[in-house]
Amino acid sequence: MTVEFDRGKAYVVDRGQPKLRAGQGMIAGLDVVIRHFFSAFTKKLETPDETSGVFTVQYPEERLAMPEAFRNFPILLFDDTTGQELCTSCFQCERICPPQVIHMTQAVDPTTGKPVPAVAEFMIEYDACMSCGLCAEVCPFDAIKMDHDFELATDDRAGMTVRKADLDRPVSYYETIAPTRWAEVKDGAYKKLQGNIKRRSGSIGLSPRAATAPKKAAPAAAKPAAGVAKPVAVKTAMPMAAPGKNMSEEKLARLLSIRAANVAKAGGAAPAEAEEVLATADTDDVAEAPAAVAAARPVSSGGIPFSADNLLGGVPANTTMAEDKVERLKSIRSGNLARRG
Amino acid sequence: MNILIMVIFVVLAAFTLAAGVMVVTVKNIIHAALWLIASFFSVAAMYLLMEAEFIAIVQVLVYVGAISILVLFAIMLTRHVTGEGVRQLYKRWWIALIVAAALFGVLIVPTVFNYEWAVQPSGAQISIASTVEIGTAFMREYLLPFEVASVLLLVALIGAIVIAFEERSTRRRVLTLAEEVEQRRQRNESLRLAPTTHASETSE
Amino acid sequence: MLQFLENIFGPSWIVSLIAFLISTTVILIVTPVTFMMMTWFERRIVARMQDRLGPNRVGPAGLLQAVADGVKMFTKENITPRAADKWVHLIAPLVATGPVIFLFAVIPWGYGLSPVDINVSVLFVIAVSSISAVGLMMGGWGSNNKFALLGAMRAVAQMVSYEIPAVIALLSMVLFTGTMNLNKYTELQGGLPILGNTLKDVIPDLGLGWFVFTPIGLVGFMIFFICILSEGERTPFDIPEADSEIVAGYMTEYSGMKFAVFYMGQFLFNYALSMVASIIFLGGWNFPGIPQLISIAPPIGALASAVVLGAKAWFLFFVMIWLRGAFPRLRMDQLMAFAWKFLLPLALINILSAALWLTIMLWCTGDCTQNPWVFTVGGINPLGWLGNSPVLRQLVGFVLTAIINAGAFFWLLNVNRRPAGETPADLARDQAFGTASLP
């Protein structure tokens, strides 16, 4: 019912003649409340459509299952069986990242000096990441995905800059936290990975997590390797643009031929350190990787997932950590700048 | 025990008088009202000391619970008076001081100290009038004063309401937003019109 | 206590001083502990009502939560606003809380467990509980804050308004029993419901003659309980600290221990008045078995009586929490209209029915001719047919007062109903365009 007045109108709900109220409504309210009170002692709210029972989840002891699409911070995936990372360092995520916290270096074939579709170093500053998930959305190889682990609180700010060794997770892990989402993209991802593996050589593209998790020595050795690889990457990044989304047959063939030529050209250009890395990587048992990763999981969920000695390069203390980070960032950024022209 | 009672009495008396002095001298009228409450309290404690518990409790109930709250409300409703800068006493306050001091002398010297009071001998078992007896007295020999007092209270109640009542029509009503906008519009119109009429008048 | 010490040391003022010091100490220890338990209890209970668990981390079942809160309160910064009236601001929590603890001095905690036994304890409770209003006013004014002053004005207006029905409800019980001594109320409420102690010789004392079972006591209890809610600022009446409107009312500028003291005063006030309501209306420590226990073994009986009385008070506190879980806050004009237009007339009519009950009970019992206050109508005693049987008189009184009180209740509800001329359209216009004339 609308009532018009000289200054406007109002909508009125006509409830008829008010009945005599002697407290019936109050008693009805009290009844509802006391029912909830008693049911809270006996019942626990199981499904969201129930209306009574305790709905408190006592968090550290009880946890709700995360929805698959839950996103916290990005991680990198690698194949369980081969240990090969899905990432090809196409720089899509680095470009789209709104807070610009993703930094990466493309791997370079040590023999030819040409870039290969694999990532040499990958770094995400978790402390500035805003969990938007755009990197995972944009990744054409499904190599970067959003993790469900949110218990990352720490007083070690430098430790929140995470490198590849700690970003890498096996595909099987992602499959456990988001099975249907992975099933949707699985075939395409593996297909692209197979194509990429063909263009990688030696330990390039092999996850440090998969290859060296049982040993501490390998990451330490990998550090100078990455350092040497960087200038090369700067020099050669220009002609090698990131591979497109759809790698056609012809393109694949062309790439393969280029790679073959590179291999043929390869002489003593490869640094001695890189040889060492290759050697250690080759001797490691790849099949051990999933077990090693599984063993590493409880550590990462234990509160401080990315401790100093867990990092690639094994930088010991927090104080040097910051300097180290600055230095690395500087070099990576200069590399990126140079690449852009 | 006597010494204890005496000490309690002296402390209470000193506090009562000090609070009274604060009531009449302190600048902030709210503080004066609060000191008055303190003084009421210690007077009530003296009543308790004199075994008049009913009167003591009525004192607390009426003075502290009602009158002082009334005073505080009145002070807060008449807001301008709490200012510290305002002169609180008359210019010739010393005359009042002399009068009060003279009265105190007149009361103290001849009446209080030069008179033998027929105080009940100590140690004698005497019955103290109880609350029940007060109630009975109100219904028997003091019935007329009691009724007069109740009529007085009723008259005071009605009188206070009549005096302090503000006609709802004269009270400034809180406007709604729509009314405020309307008023502003009208005011603007009148402002816009006013200079033109004025100008036409002067030109003529 | 006094008697016990005098037996040992002989009468001396030092002994009585020590005795009172001991009972004071006990009260000053028991009341804060009660307060802490109450905060825990309220939080747990209201949590269950809202389908939550409540604090359960600190200590077993969260029992030490109050201790943790106390530590937090103690270590918080004690802030006094620069523009505040420093002394008034400082003293206000004490003035608000002191009288409340004072109340516990006259309230019996159980059989023979009364710290001070004075004759006018009901009046004492009323008088002392009205002092807190001064403390609230001081807090509101001394904070020099608009919200605080508004909250204080609301609180005091509410306390003063609801004190009147509360006093009149208690007055009807004073008239009903003829005593203002809280210790005597329990003895008067033994026996059977409605009939009370009149059949004591025939039926053993069941301890169930609670006044709440009589029409006068029921109406009085309702009025008094509602007034407790209002004076203790419990939820349907928590307008003074309506946090959605005026931050925290008079407590806005208080922090740390000063805030805790205010809070303690409020909770203890609730508890003290719950105890008074239990004693006056819910039969004190009367319960089937307790009178016998007291007569057989007084110490154990005293302990059991304290437990029973405490259980009743805690039950009333539980009802307060229940109301808090169920009802939203009233509006200020609704609050005042409820006190003055409904509770006050009902309380006055309740006094009338108490007087009627008393008349029926006492009219011409025993020797009529000796009583100068008995008059006759045409030479016949109008209540002569009742004879001297108290049972018959009680039943007649019960029926008559029940009719009067129920009639008054529904009549007042009807009177307070929305006027017939006030159509929904009128109300809508009023609400939309602000011409509402608040009742």
Add this chain to the structure above:
Amino acid sequence: MNMVDAVPLPWVLAVAAGLFCIGLFGALSRRNTVGILLGVELMLNAVNLNLIAFWRYLEPNVVAGQVFALFIITVAAAEAAVGLAMIIAIYRTRLTVNADEVDSLKG
């Protein structure tokens, strides 16, 4: 073990007289009408104190002293109510509560 033995009556009377004179000074010297009212309340309290003292010391078995004290408390309540209502009414029309500024009847 009561006050009669411990404290002589003149002491109590002296306290009452002092309180009365303080109240008188306040009532005479304050400009603020609320302040005047506070002084009057002090005087009434002093009178009550006297009445109770006389009752307790001279005739404790007669209720007259207490009854008169109660009447005075009643009168004080009525006086405060009417007085404060007048102060509020005056404030509303003249925006002042100072007694020397409300002198339009002076001629």
